[in-house]
Amino acid sequence: MSRVVELKHPLVKHHMAMLRDKNTPTYIFRDQIRRLTLLLAYEATATLPVEEVNIETPLCNTMCKHITTRIGLVPILRAGLGMCEAVQELIPQAEVWHLGFYRDESTLKPVEYYQKFSEHPPEIAFVLDPMLATGGSAVEAVNMVKDWGAENVSMLCTIASPEGIEKVQKAHPDVSIFSCAIDEGLNENAYILPGLGDAGDRIFNTL
Numbered sequence: 001m002s003r004v005v006e007l008k009h010p011l012v013k014h015h016m017a018m019l020r021d022k023n024t025p026t027y028i029f030r031d032q033i034r035r036l037t038l039l040l041a042y043e044a045t046a047t048l049p050v051e052e053v054n055i056e057t058p059l060c061n062t063m064c065k066h067i068t069t070r071i072g073l074v075p076i077l078r079a080g081l082g083m084c085e086a087v088q089e090l091i092p093q094a095e096v097w098h099l100g101f102y103r104d105e106s107t108l109k110p111v112e113y114y115q116k117f118s119e120h121p122p123e124i125a126f127v128l129d130p131m132l133a134t135g136g137s138a139v140e141a142v143n144m145v146k147d148w149g150a151e152n153v154s155m156l157c158t159i160a161s162p163e164g165i166e167k168v169q170k171a172h173p174d175v176s177i178f179s180c181a182i183d184e185g186l187n188e189n190a191y192i193l194p195g196l197g198d199a200g201d202r203i204f205n206t207l
């Protein structure tokens with residue numbers, strides 16, 4: 001069953017404050033995205049399937065659990081790259097498939113410019129993008145990941161708008177959305193309020 005999860009942890013609130021602050025410099029902004037993604041990924045991976053494995057400790061044998069499912073991370077370029085290493089740190093065996101979209105600011109539609117998927121789709125895919133605004137980029141990304149063959153897809157974002165969540169849920173009712181915050185809504189330019197501004201520009205210092 002799909003879920004919409006907003007993290008309530010005090011550490012998330014604390015790090016979000018620094019992330020939102022317009023005076024936070026790029027190098028700290030990037031660190032904050034990374035820290036928040038670690039917390040987000042911990043929550044989003046809580047239901048990953050595990051298999052029993054026999055392990056020999058220095059003292060005896062014991063049954064442990066490990067993850068054998070093929071997992072794919074799909075960062076939406078550019079801003080999704082800021083989240084990718086944090087998830088890889090927790091799931092080092094994950095494969096990474098890049099998807100390049102930019103939002104055309106006049107039509108607000110996502111424009112695809114890059115795709116690098118492997119021949120075999122993963123069993124579980126996590127689409128990574130800090131901002132879920134109108135939801136156009138997320139819906140298109142999930143379309144492509146599903147067309148490719150992935151069945152179990154979740155969306156990880158730092159900030160989501162109610163409008164974006166609704167759009168993703170309508171198009172993909174089976175997709176869970178994990179977000180550090182669900183904000184008030186979109187402004188007249190479809191930027192999230194209160195938001196954090198342009199995530200890609202703040203991560204890559206292209207303001």
Ligand code: PRP
Binds near residue numbers: 101102108129130134
């Ligand atoms: C931003 C963001 C999402 C998209 C969200 O990317 O990272 O991909 O906009 O908007 P939407 O939900 O309305 O589609 P942007 O187009 O600014 O590209 P960038 O990551 O290269 O900066």
Ligand code: URA
Binds near residue numbers: 192
């Ligand atoms: N893209 C961003 O980077 N920020 C927003 O608020 C909306 C789209």
